[in-house]
Amino acid sequence: MSFPYLSTIVFLPVIGAILILALAKRDRAVRWTAAIFTFIPLVMALALFVAFDRSGGAALVQFEEKIAWIGPLNISYHLGVDGLSLPMVVLTAFLGFVVVLISWKEHLRVREYFAWLLLLETSILGVFASLNLLLFFIFWEIEVVPMYFLISVWGSGRKGYSATKYVIYTLFGSALMLAGILSLYFTTGTLDIMDLSQRGLALVQTALPAAGMFFLLLAGFAVKLPVVPLHTWLPDAHTDAPTAGSVILAGVLIKMGGYGIIRTVSIFPSVAQQYATILVVLAVISVLYGAAITLRQTDLKRMIAYSSVSHMGYVLLGVFALGQISMTGAALQMVSHGLLTGLLFAMAGLTMHNVHERDLRKLGGLANQLPIIAVVFSIAGLGSLGLPATSGFVAEFLVFTGSFGSGAAAGMAVFTILAALGVVLAAGYILWMLQRTFYGPVKEQFNGSADATRLDRVYMVAFVILILLVGIFPTVLTDVIQKGITPIVSLLGG
Amino acid sequence: MNFQLFVPEIILAGTAGLVILVDLFVERKGALAVLAVLGALAAIGYTITLWGGSATGLFGGRLAVDNFALFFKLLILGIVVVVVLATADYASKMERFQGEYYALVLTSALGMMVMSAATELITIYVGLELASISLYALVGFLKDPKSTESSLKYLLLGAVASAVMLYGMALIFGVTGQTQLSAISSAIGRLGLSGALANPALVMGVVLLLAGFGFKIATVPFHMWVPDVYEGAPTPITAYLSVGSKAAGFALVLRVFSTAFGEPGWLSQNWGMLFAILAAISMTLGNTVAIPQTNIKRMLGYSSIAQAGYLMVGLAAAGLAGGTDTLGGSGVLFFLASYALTNLGAFVAIIAITNKIGSDLIQDFSGMGRRAPLTAGVLTLCLISLIGMPPAAGFMAKFYIFSGAVQNGLLWLVIVAAINSVVSAYYYLRVVKVMWFGEPASAEPVPSSGAMRVGLAVTSLGVLFVGIAPGFLLTAAQAAARIFTS
Numbered sequence: 001m002s003f004p005y006l007s008t009i010v011f012l013p014v015i016g017a018i019l020i021l022a023l024a025k026r027d028r029a030v031r032w033t034a035a036i037f038t039f040i041p042l043v044m045a046l047a048l049f050v051a052f053d054r055s056g057g058a059a060l061v062q063f064e065e066k067i068a069w070i071g072p073l074n075i076s077y078h079l080g081v082d083g084l085s086l087p088m089v090v091l092t093a094f095l096g097f098v099v100v101l102i103s104w105k106e107h108l109r110v111r112e113y114f115a116w117l118l119l120l121e122t123s124i125l126g127v128f129a130s131l132n133l134l135l136f137f138i139f140w141e142i143e144v145v146p147m148y149f150l151i152s153v154w155g156s157g158r159k160g161y162s163a164t165k166y167v168i169y170t171l172f173g174s175a176l177m178l179a180g181i182l183s184l185y186f187t188t189g190t191l192d193i194m195d196l197s198q199r200g201l202a203l204v205q206t207a208l209p210a211a212g213m214f215f216l217l218l219a220g221f222a223v224k225l226p227v228v229p230l231h232t233w234l235p236d237a238h239t240d241a242p243t244a245g246s247v248i249l250a251g252v253l254i255k256m257g258g259y260g261i262i263r264t265v266s267i268f269p270s271v272a273q274q275y276a277t278i279l280v281v282l283a284v285i286s287v288l289y290g291a292a293i294t295l296r297q298t299d300l301k302r303m304i305a306y307s308s309v310s311h312m313g314y315v316l317l318g319v320f321a322l323g324q325i326s327m328t329g330a331a332l333q334m335v336s337h338g339l340l341t342g343l344l345f346a347m348a349g350l351t352m353h354n355v356h357e358r359d360l361r362k363l364g365g366l367a368n369q370l371p372i373i374a375v376v377f378s379i380a381g382l383g384s385l386g387l388p389a390t391s392g393f394v395a396e397f398l399v400f401t402g403s404f405g406s407g408a409a410a411g412m413a414v415f416t417i418l419a420a421l422g423v424v425l426a427a428g429y430i431l432w433m434l435q436r437t438f439y440g441p442v443k444e445q446f447n448g449s450a451d452a453t454r455l456d457r458v459y460m461v462a463f464v465i466l467i468l469l470v471g472i473f474p475t476v477l478t479d480v481i482q483k484g485i486t487p488i489v490s491l492l493g494g
Numbered sequence: 495m496n497f498q499l500f501v502p503e504i505i506l507a508g509t510a511g512l513v514i515l516v517d518l519f520v521e522r523k524g525a526l527a528v529l530a531v532l533g534a535l536a537a538i539g540y541t542i543t544l545w546g547g548s549a550t551g552l553f554g555g556r557l558a559v560d561n562f563a564l565f566f567k568l569l570i571l572g573i574v575v576v577v578v579l580a581t582a583d584y585a586s587k588m589e590r591f592q593g594e595y596y597a598l599v600l601t602s603a604l605g606m607m608v609m610s611a612a613t614e615l616i617t618i619y620v621g622l623e624l625a626s627i628s629l630y631a632l633v634g635f636l637k638d639p640k641s642t643e644s645s646l647k648y649l650l651l652g653a654v655a656s657a658v659m660l661y662g663m664a665l666i667f668g669v670t671g672q673t674q675l676s677a678i679s680s681a682i683g684r685l686g687l688s689g690a691l692a693n694p695a696l697v698m699g700v701v702l703l704l705a706g707f708g709f710k711i712a713t714v715p716f717h718m719w720v721p722d723v724y725e726g727a728p729t730p731i732t733a734y735l736s737v738g739s740k741a742a743g744f745a746l747v748l749r750v751f752s753t754a755f756g757e758p759g760w761l762s763q764n765w766g767m768l769f770a771i772l773a774a775i776s777m778t779l780g781n782t783v784a785i786p787q788t789n790i791k792r793m794l795g796y797s798s799i800a801q802a803g804y805l806m807v808g809l810a811a812a813g814l815a816g817g818t819d820t821l822g823g824s825g826v827l828f829f830l831a832s833y834a835l836t837n838l839g840a841f842v843a844i845i846a847i848t849n850k851i852g853s854d855l856i857q858d859f860s861g862m863g864r865r866a867p868l869t870a871g872v873l874t875l876c877l878i879s880l881i882g883m884p885p886a887a888g889f890m891a892k893f894y895i896f897s898g899a900v901q902n903g904l905l906w907l908v909i910v911a912a913i914n915s916v917v918s919a920y921y922y923l924r925v926v927k928v929m930w931f932g933e934p935a936s937a938e939p940v941p942s943s944g945a946m947r948v949g950l951a952v953t954s955l956g957v958l959f960v961g962i963a964p965g966f967l968l969t970a971a972q973a974a975a976r977i978f979t980s
Contacts, residue, residue, distance in 0.1 A: 069963075069965070070968065071965045071968075071969070072968045072969055072972055073894070073897075073968070134893070138885065138889070141884050141889065142884055142885060152927065153930070160927065164920070164923065168916060171881075171916040171919050172913065172916045175913050175915060178893070178908075178912050179905060179912055182908060183905055185897065186901050
């Protein structure tokens, strides 16, 4: 057996967490341990990304690891990445390292903080790397605990309320998901994701309607994505979480939902086709409703949080347009939104940390005092509203092009045009937010506020490079994503 | 008859007698705890050597020696060890009668072991009374008004339940003319479908029997005693009741219903559905009423009613599957073992904390995360396991027991149970929240003794081990439940 690259990537952060709790006494040592144990997975994930075989005849799943785990249930410990999950693993490793840098100035209960952060990274990496549904579900559930602690101890505002709400929503979704996984297990006799999607419902032995299982699984993912009307946990959790928590939440955690939905489609292609209309309608509602609510927010973080609801609507639209281009766009949108909103939250956190104010009505003119933050914040904002040359443009363009001509539901063109209105609204709220925060008359009370430190600039530059790279050379990502999307589209008969 | 097979019980009875004798001579009562633990460990060691042998009977087939009985004997003996360890610190509250305390713990364990092995109605009754009467005394051991009241309540309700169960046994004997479980099964088979269902005495007998067992496993609607008794009893005994008594009760239900009423299939389908409905009510009521509780022992009392509901999901699956059950019965066994580890861990942690702060109120656990990080950590892990979240044992237990239900077409029950787990997260997490986010009443650390630390380590490592590598315990549970599949 070759070297277990994926296991190493997934479990290094949690090993770091254990070392921190067991050995590291001084805050400095804690920070460096966290940095090292997130940096190595990042380097390894990038190496896997480079080494991933993109050629036509290459194996679908690469870097596979499979060992027997629970013998009596015939469940194995099965890791591997395909074109769909590899970009998410890289994104998670990247944000995992970045949030350690973002949290460098954290002073409250530092050891526990970094231990939870590292455990969180392991669980998310595990979700993306698992090829067995039980293993997937275990990582999915573990993620809830560190997030709960991160929000309730290091958060702000109504943090206890938000954390509990987050947990209850997620557990509610995963309760239904567990029921779906179990029925899938007994109708097909396997929990292996690749088996399930390649051999599909040929495995189904009993009469339990496939649609039932489809919606049970979908429920769990729809809470996470989130899809309106299951989204109300998101603004609370994103707003009250500490900056690192918001970055991880918006950057990769909600992508677990999108990723799960694509996997579900690959397991139930015919059911997905049958119910595409409903989900496309929900997607359009998420886009427009999310954007409309964003417009009237007055809190900096809450605004970015609500914009996620709208942007994740594009993912849902792209997936259920059920075409090669639209699904590639959806997968790309997940990565792109991860980078853009990750950066937006990082910048919002930095702004709040430096000027101690987050109310948009009281902010203003900060471009004068915080020029570097203002520039980077604006780049992230413009990317988020889909300016060409940023990753946001490519992703949304692919989603709209793909869904406009899709035959997944009657009137896809109309739905696409409606969803595209979301971009107009996005331009409205993003520009309004930038204008309220950074432009306008200079306010005296913010004089003397610190701009980004050298450490902040490091990750800001990394973010901006990645956003522009994906925006200008999208093939870096799309040729990998294609490898994951093509087999799913062929299952759909496209 | 081969008396070798009875050695674990003899060791336990001998140790109980020895503890009382030694109590007369030694000044340091800690020695009694050591003696009790050694006796239980010796019995465990001997029981392990019996594991895997072919099933035989003792006393003319009244007691079975099969993997099922051995599984429960090991479980109960393991529980006794942890309960005695957990008492080591607590014993200071009971100046007198420490010898009797440990002896009673051992005799009730003996009763539970008989319950798990009995294959005949009278023997079942004897085992059950031996376990119960010892527990009545243990519950009242503190001699304060609360403890006395709860002991009296437990005694009265327990006696009524026993009487009801005995009446049921008498009716079944009246219809079938048999007390041996396998003989009852064949007598019912001779009655046939219409004959059996048209026989009110038989149906009544089964229902009354269920009522008696329902009291032991603390399910709705026989749960009224649970919160009061759990609150008033000495905390180690609460732990003992919540896992030991429940495990033995489930052993009884599984064996009696699978053997005597397991064949023919239509009969087991009937009680299977009955258990499914009881399960749904029990978990919903337990979880809902647990939410407003302010006393942690009371809260765990209601939580144990809910857990009995999850366990009955396995019973329902076993019943609906009839003789072909592969997951339901073993699911109950696996769940019981995980639950025992989890709940014992939680109670050991609670004892360690309450000994110091002298209060069972949840709000007084405030800031324990800083005053006693390890103990609070173990309690957090156990509460997460009770919710049923990975990587703790509780997740695997729920996954496995629910899978049995889905296999037998009980998807609706699994959805009810899964949503119930979400409700339960609310009150379990409240304790976590108070411990880690609350302000400590004082900065004084809460130390725990060596015995407690052993208890905490054993249970928490067990919870993690079963949660991450469940294969070993799963294989054992399946081997034990195989005696019911034909």
